[in-house]
Amino acid sequence: MSTLFASSRLLSSTLTPFLYPCLDSTWPSGRSIVRWTRSRDGLPPRRSRSTATSAVAIDEDVAPTVDVNQYDHLDPVPLDYTTNPFTDSCSLTLHAGSGGHGCISFLREKYIENGPANGGDGGTGGNIYIQAVRGETSLHKLARRGIVKAERGRNGEGGGRGGKRGEDLLLQVPVGTVVREVSRYDPLEEDTLEQRKKKGYGRDLKDDDPDAGPDQSSKWRRDKWLLYPGALPRNFGAVDFPALPRPRRSNLTALQPQAPLRLDLDKPMGAPILLAAGAMGGLGNPHFVTKSIWRPKYATKGDEGMQLSLQLELKLLADVGLVGLPNAGKSTLLRALTRSRTRVGNWAFTTLSPNIGTVVLDSFAGRPTLINATGEKRTNFTIADIPGLIEDAHLDRGLGLGFLRHIERAAVLAFVVDLSAGDAVKALKALWTEVGEYEKLREADLNSESERRPESEDGMVAYTPNAPFRSSISPGGELEPGGTVLDAEPGRSLPALGLPAISTKPWFVVATKADLPDTQENFKELQAYLEKVQNSVEEHPSGKRNAWRKRLQAVPVSAMRKEGVEGIPAVVLGLL
Numbered sequence: 001m002s003t004l005f006a007s008s009r010l011l012s013s014t015l016t017p018f019l020y021p022c023l024d025s026t027w028p029s030g031r032s033i034v035r036w037t038r039s040r041d042g043l044p045p046r047r048s049r050s051t052a053t054s055a056v057a058i059d060e061d062v063a064p065t066v067d068v069n070q071y072d073h074l075d076p077v078p079l080d081y082t083t084n085p086f087t088d089s090c091s092l093t094l095h096a097g098s099g100g101h102g103c104i105s106f107l108r109e110k111y112i113e114n115g116p117a118n119g120g121d122g123g124t125g126g127n128i129y130i131q132a133v134r135g136e137t138s139l140h141k142l143a144r145r146g147i148v149k150a151e152r153g154r155n156g157e158g159g160g161r162g163g164k165r166g167e168d169l170l171l172q173v174p175v176g177t178v179v180r181e182v183s184r185y186d187p188l189e190e191d192t193l194e195q196r197k198k199k200g201y202g203r204d205l206k207d208d209d210p211d212a213g214p215d216q217s218s219k220w221r222r223d224k225w226l227l228y229p230g231a232l233p234r235n236f237g238a239v240d241f242p243a244l245p246r247p248r249r250s251n252l253t254a255l256q257p258q259a260p261l262r263l264d265l266d267k268p269m270g271a272p273i274l275l276a277a278g279a280m281g282g283l284g285n286p287h288f289v290t291k292s293i294w295r296p297k298y299a300t301k302g303d304e305g306m307q308l309s310l311q312l313e314l315k316l317l318a319d320v321g322l323v324g325l326p327n328a329g330k331s332t333l334l335r336a337l338t339r340s341r342t343r344v345g346n347w348a349f350t351t352l353s354p355n356i357g358t359v360v361l362d363s364f365a366g367r368p369t370l371i372n373a374t375g376e377k378r379t380n381f382t383i384a385d386i387p388g389l390i391e392d393a394h395l396d397r398g399l400g401l402g403f404l405r406h407i408e409r410a411a412v413l414a415f416v417v418d419l420s421a422g423d424a425v426k427a428l429k430a431l432w433t434e435v436g437e438y439e440k441l442r443e444a445d446l447n448s449e450s451e452r453r454p455e456s457e458d459g460m461v462a463y464t465p466n467a468p469f470r471s472s473i474s475p476g477g478e479l480e481p482g483g484t485v486l487d488a489e490p491g492r493s494l495p496a497l498g499l500p501a502i503s504t505k506p507w508f509v510v511a512t513k514a515d516l517p518d519t520q521e522n523f524k525e526l527q528a529y530l531e532k533v534q535n536s537v538e539e540h541p542s543g544k545r546n547a548w549r550k551r552l553q554a555v556p557v558s559a560m561r562k563e564g565v566e567g568i569p570a571v572v573l574g575l576l
């Protein structure tokens with residue numbers, strides 16, 4: 001009893017202040033308490049600092065202020081947000097599974113001392129597939145892995161048992177991922193070339209062409225041949241090896257997209273696409289039985305799997321992209337329109353990675369359906385909120401322009417300008433300047449260089465559900481030795497520069513913080529400016545002649561009070 005008492009005293013004297021500050025008798029004297037309180041009028045939260053002397057006053061202060069604001073979530077405390085890890089580009093090296101080795105084994109039973117060869121073949125290596133799925137939103141898992149390897153096939157075993165094939169590997173990526181090949185190393189390709197060069201070196205066993213070059217058979221090659229267990233180096237020279245069998249490819253190679261690999265996975269995929277087929281396993285010793293050598297003591301090793309290094313880039317797919325200066329209220333607007341829980345704070349660069357929210361077009365009075373250009377019926381649309389752009393973002397100021405890639409595929413752009421932060425027209429022009437700079441960078445970018453390659457050369461292969469690849473396997477059924485056996489169907493290639501110019505996209509302006517005083521004048525000026533742009537009196541802010549000028553409008557809203565935001569879906573629907 002006394003020990004318990006002593007330990008509790010010890011606890012209360014030493015650990016209590018750290019573990020349970022509220023149990024500490026001295027709490028909260030001498031410490032100042034900082035807490036966020038919310039007022040009834042919906043204004044931004046006040047940071048109240050109080051000391052122990054006003055402890056009672058705090059309780060009085062807090063009790064009536066709990067959740068009285070209907071739109072609480074639109075003016076959240078800075079700690080009220082959800083976050084997800086986000087990576088939008090990564091490089092990845094794929095190693096397709098290598099084949100297992102063939103086996104050297106002989107039948108041995110009672111009364112059969114020197115039975116025939118019965119070594120099994122090695123298993124095929126695992127394949128690597130890719131699939132774009134709805135649930136994924138970021139490439140961070142793949143970025144962390146860096147190298148992905150499919151399993152190696154197992155070696156063959158005695159008694160004619162073939163090796164187990166390696167496990168396949170499935171890479172699941174978010175919808176909107178663009179995959180580009182950087183380089184590839186295909187050991188089989190090298191073998192084929194080598195064989196062609198020294199004709200006769202890799203002849204088929206049956207193929208005894210009199211014009212064949214120097215016969216390279218009977219040579220031991222460490223990377224190809226496997227000798228019986230316990231063989232000594234001097235045995236390698238003593239054994240006469242036959243000609244190496246022809247390089248073999250897995251039949252699945254026919255499903256690999258054409259090299260260089262360029263995929264635009266812009267739809268969720270029902271079935272995965274093969275990226276790299278596993279290598280074939282080695283041949284067991286029964287393959288080398290001839291009339292004269294009926295107990296061959298060698299087998300071949302499995303082939304090495306191919307290596308592919310890829311660049312993955314995620315371009316989020318949203319219908320509407322929010323573009324604005326930092327602290328303009330983009331995230332608050334996203335919260336007001338959707339159920340997003342993105343971070344909101346009264347400082348620049350609160351948002352550090354893109355967020356997507358979904359606006360459900362359901363009034364419960366018959367679903368208003370949106371029919372877009374492709375005739376697809378929609379009951380919702382998505383909005384992407386990206387980190388703010390500052391002036392000279394193209395010179396890598398602020399967070400740079402990289403995040404604009406997430407709105408470059410958006411159908412509609414919404415420019416968010418803060419009416420309380422100076423001249424709205426100037427802000428809009430600054431935003432357009434940065435968007436224009438991004439467009440220039442994109443064109444100069446090496447990636448977009450390759451995007452503009454003519455279709456006939458190698459188009460980007462877009463995924464189309466239920467459209468099988470057209471294989472160009474020769475009619476004889478033999479794979480062409482070049483290794484690239486597929487042509488993308490002409491209709492499946494994206495046209496040159498698949499993305500339209502950003503300035504030709506429909507756009508409108510959301511003028512936020514309209515609840516603050518002295519913002520009317522600013523809004524009127526903005527509206528007058530947009531009218532002039534629409535009537536071609538003023539130059540388009542992007543400076544381009546064929547830019548979008550139809551139905552330009554500015555929507556005044558107070559996202560924080562959820563006033564005026566109801567009109568935005570209608571505006572977006574009009575433009576979609």
Ligand SMILES: Nc1nc2c(ncn2[C@@H]2O[C@H](COP(=O)(O)OP(=O)(O)OP(=O)(O)O)[C@@H](O)[C@H]2O)c(=O)[nH]1
Pocket residue numbers: 044074075324325326327328329330331332333343344345346347348349350351352386387388389512513514515516557558559560561
């Ligand atoms: N009065 C008023 N304040 C607003 C309104 N919308 C946003 N704010 C405030 O403006 C501040 C910035 O809002 P955010 O939504 O974080 O701005 P942001 O554009 O996402 O900022 P970054 O993520 O940094 O680019 C917050 O303190 C919001 O409470 C509004 O309509 N009225």
Ligand SMILES: [Mg+2]
Pocket residue numbers: 330331332343344350351385387
């Ligand atoms: Mg934000």
